[in-house]
Structure formats: C-alpha cells, structure tokens
Amino acid sequence: MTARPFTVLISGGGIGGLAAALALRERGIRVRVFERATELRDGGAGLHIWTNGTIALQRLGVLDEVLETAPIQHITHFGTWRGDLFGAWPVGDFVDRYGAPTIAVERSVLHRVLSAAVSAYPAGTEIRTGAGVAGFEQDHAGVTVKLSDGERVHGDVLIGADGINGAVRPGLLGERPPRYTGYIAWRGKAVLRHEKIPPGTFYALFGPGTRFTFYDVAPGVVHWMSVANGAPGGRDTGDVRAMLLARHRGWMPPIADILEATPPEAIIRSDVLDRPPDRRWGSGRVSLLGDAAHPITFNIGQGACQALEDALVLAEELDTTDPVNALRRYEKQRRARTAGLQQVAHRIGRLGALENPLLIRLRELGMRAVWPRLVFRIAERDQIAYATRWRTPAKPLPDKSFQTDGA
Numbered sequence: 001m002t003a004r005p006f007t008v009l010i011s012g013g014g015i016g017g018l019a020a021a022l023a024l025r026e027r028g029i030r031v032r033v034f035e036r037a038t039e040l041r042d043g044g045a046g047l048h049i050w051t052n053g054t055i056a057l058q059r060l061g062v063l064d065e066v067l068e069t070a071p072i073q074h075i076t077h078f079g080t081w082r083g084d085l086f087g088a089w090p091v092g093d094f095v096d097r098y099g100a101p102t103i104a105v106e107r108s109v110l111h112r113v114l115s116a117a118v119s120a121y122p123a124g125t126e127i128r129t130g131a132g133v134a135g136f137e138q139d140h141a142g143v144t145v146k147l148s149d150g151e152r153v154h155g156d157v158l159i160g161a162d163g164i165n166g167a168v169r170p171g172l173l174g175e176r177p178p179r180y181t182g183y184i185a186w187r188g189k190a191v192l193r194h195e196k197i198p199p200g201t202f203y204a205l206f207g208p209g210t211r212f213t214f215y216d217v218a219p220g221v222v223h224w225m226s227v228a229n230g231a232p233g234g235r236d237t238g239d240v241r242a243m244l245l246a247r248h249r250g251w252m253p254p255i256a257d258i259l260e261a262t263p264p265e266a267i268i269r270s271d272v273l274d275r276p277p278d279r280r281w282g283s284g285r286v287s288l289l290g291d292a293a294h295p296i297t298f299n300i301g302q303g304a305c306q307a308l309e310d311a312l313v314l315a316e317e318l319d320t321t322d323p324v325n326a327l328r329r330y331e332k333q334r335r336a337r338t339a340g341l342q343q344v345a346h347r348i349g350r351l352g353a354l355e356n357p358l359l360i361r362l363r364e365l366g367m368r369a370v371w372p373r374l375v376f377r378i379a380e381r382d383q384i385a386y387a388t389r390w391r392t393p394a395k396p397l398p399d400k401s402f403q404t405d406g407a
C-alpha cells in the first residue's frame with residue numbers, strides 16, 4: 001500500500017470516528033483520532049444494524065468478528081402495546097438478496113471491534129483518549145486543532161465525528177442547539193432467556209404517547225427501550241424500574257419480565273434530539289461525519305448505519321482527489337443520502353408520540369394497511385439497497401451466528 005501524503009485529524013472516537021479511521025487507514029491515509037472520554041468505549045445497550053450497515057462493516061473487514069456475538073435478525077415485528085402484531089418483516093431474507101444480514105449488536109462490541117481493527121495499523125495511526133477538541137483554525141496549507149488542554153495539533157484535514165453536540169460543528173455552522181423531539185428514551189439490558197424472545201426477533205410496540213422495543217443482542221441478552229413524551233432535562237428520582245413497570249403495566253408479555261430482569265442502576269435515560277438537515281456540512285479542509293453531520297432519531301435505526309456509510313465514502317473521496325475537493329464531493333453524496341432519512345425518522349417519531357385516542361386508532365389502521373405492503377418495501381429500497389455498491393463477493397456466513405440461544 002502506498003502511503004498517502006496527508007494526515008486526517010478526527011475529533012471523536014465513537015462508531016463514526018473509528019469507522020472513518022479504519023476506512024482511511026485501509027487506503028494508506030494517516031489518521032489521528034482525538035477522543036474526549038478517558039477510555040475508548042461506547043456505553044448504552046444495543047444497536048440494530050441494518051443490512052446497509054453490515055455491508056459497510058463487511059467492506060471494512062470486521063463483519064465476521066462482529067457476528068461472533070451479534071445475532072442475525074430474522075423477523076422485525078410491529079404492533080400495538082396490547083400485542084396485536086400487524087407487521088412481520090422477514091429481514092432475514094436480506095442475506096439472500098444482499099449477501100449480508102441485519103443484526104443486533106451491543107454497542108460496546110461494535111466499538112471494541114472497530115478500535116481493535118484501527119489499532120492493527122500502528123504506523124500512521126494515533127488514537128488519543130482524554131483529548132477533547134475545543135476548536136480549530138484552518139488556512140490554505142492545513143488545519144490546526146485546539147485541544148482542551150491548550151495543545152495544538154496540525155494536520156491536512158479535520159473531520160468532526162464528535163456527535164450531535166460536537167466541538168467542530170460550531171466552527172463551521174455556528175452555535176445552534178439540537179432540536180428536542182418531545183420524547184425521552186430509557187434504555188436497558190436484561191440477562192434473560194424467554195420463550196417469547198426467539199433468537200433474532202425485534203419487536204416495536206406502540207402505545208399512547210409511549211413505545212417499547214426489544215431484541216436480543218447476544219445469546220440470553222435482551223436490549224430494550226421505553227420511550228415516552230415529556231419535558232426535556234428531567235431526571236429520574238426514586239425507583240426507575242418501578243416507574244417503567246407501572247408505565248407498561250398490561251402491555252404484552254414479556255415486557256414485565258424484561259424490565260424485572262434489568263438492573264435499575266444500568267438504565268440510561270436520554271432526551272431524544274436531532275437536527276433538521278443542514279445545507280452545508282463543511283468548509284475548506286474541515287467536514288463533519290455521523291451524528292455531528294446528520295443526527296437521525298432511532299425511529300429508523302439508521303444513525304450508526306449512516307455513520308458507517310459516511311466513513312466509506314469519505315475514504316473513497318480522499319483517496320481520489322485533493323482534500324478540499326474530496327470533502328465537498330463527500331458532503332454532496334452524503335447529504336443527498338442522509339437528509340431524507342433524517343426527515344423520515346423525525347416524522348415516524350411524531351407518529352409514535354401520538355396521544356389522542358382517535359389519532360392512535362387511525363395510526364393503527366394505517367399501519368396495519370400500509371406497513372407490510374408498502375413501508376417495508378420502500379424502506380428496503382431507500383435504506384438497505386443503497387449499500388449494494390460496496391458488496392464484496394458472497395462468502396458463507398458463520399453457522400453459529402444463526403444460533404443465538406446459546407445452544
């Protein structure tokens with residue numbers, strides 16, 4: 001591999017920053033990653049990585065390792081809180097159509113696999129933790145990152161992969177707080193084997209102003225999320241698990257069992273934020289990636305998948321032309337791809353937040369009528385099929401990835 005004569009500085013060592021570092025290193029481009037946290041880790045339960053995201057992981061050479069623990073998803077169910085299931089999406093079929101599965105994975109696993117893969121390129125790679133980026137300056141010759149401790153680091157390109165409240169974005173687009181969606185997510189992880197949680201199944205259940213999703217992220221490990229409308233900036237006082245059990249009383253089984261099996265101290269609460277699509281993400285030698293560029297609410301499970309796609313396109317473009325042109329070409333492609341997804345996710349979130357009983361009835365009728373026939377088809381076309389451009393030659397998937405029940 002011929003080393004490319006420039007260095008990319010990356011602010012943020014989350015899924016997006018690490019994937020970008022890996023994609024760039026594969027092309028011989030030097031990277032320096034600055035992560036504010038003192039340890040490289042990503043807390044917060046599980047992620048659904050759709051087939052477009054796993055094709056990106058395959059292209060990055062890390063899918064097999066991720067599949068060592070992450071179960072392949074077979075069916076995604078949508079339904080009401082009462083357990084009236086009106087849409088079963090056979091996502092397991094994506095393996096035949098696209099050569100890669102949709103999976104559920106613990107965030108920490110994805111994070112570990114990506115960081116190990118980046119570290120396998122010791123020459124020309126630096127991952128520095130406890131290194132918060134505070135700002136940057138650029139001129140025609142390069143870019144200088146200012147770290148929180150006052151140190152200045154020079155490079156040729158800067159990528160802000162530092163999340164929805166990142167430090168690079170304000171220097172490009174001005175200070176603008178993210179948009180609060182009106183709902184809050186509580187997430188947790190239960191160690192539980194249950195006959196009603198067959199391996200590789202995802203459930204999204206809709207109630208009045210509240211939702212519950214669950215899926216297995218590893219054999220006997222269930223990730224769940226409870227979503228409810230509320231004011232931002234709140235904190236849980238008292239017994240959070242009891243509060244969630246009360247909220248979901250009477251909901252279909254095994255929701256109560258899942259909550260009972262979750263250690264309350266590990267339940268994470270977060271206000272759900274996003275931003276409307278921006279017209280511009282970068283300037284000169286600086287650009288954004290992942291949530292820093294295009295935060296997408298969890299409603300379509302595409303935020304991390306899009307960060308993975310960003311990483312591939314960024315590396316492709318930086319390998320092709322001069323950095324400034326490459327960044328503009330990258331932004332153009334990725335904005336066209338992600339703007340619609342940001343909007344769709346936001347709208348689905350509003351649908352999920354309905355509280356009026358009449359509107360909820362209409363939602364249920366509408367979902368029953370169009371979800372399986374139309375929505376699944378459109379989502380597959382618009383979200384999944386895009387990634388076929390990165391498909392690598394078909395290779396049999398490891399058998400054990402289909403056995404998620406610990407057998």
Ligand SMILES: Cc1cc2nc3c(=O)[nH]c(=O)nc-3n(C[C@H](O)[C@H](O)[C@H](O)COP(=O)(O)OP(=O)(O)OC[C@H]3O[C@@H](n4cnc5c(N)ncnc54)[C@H](O)[C@@H]3O)c2cc1C
Nearest residue numbers: 012014015016036048133162163290291298301303304305
């Ligand atoms: C409840 C919920 C459920 C979700 N479910 C899914 C799902 O199922 N599927 C999916 O694809 N996506 C999902 N997402 C979205 C997904 O989590 C994000 O899109 C993804 O984590 C974005 O990765 P990122 O690397 O761009 O940003 P982040 O994960 O936010 O990482 C940013 C990193 O930058 C670091 N950082 C921040 N500021 C600085 C600074 N100043 N200097 C240096 N480092 C800094 C942070 O410490 C962090 O490590 C979900 C999101 C939520 C909230």
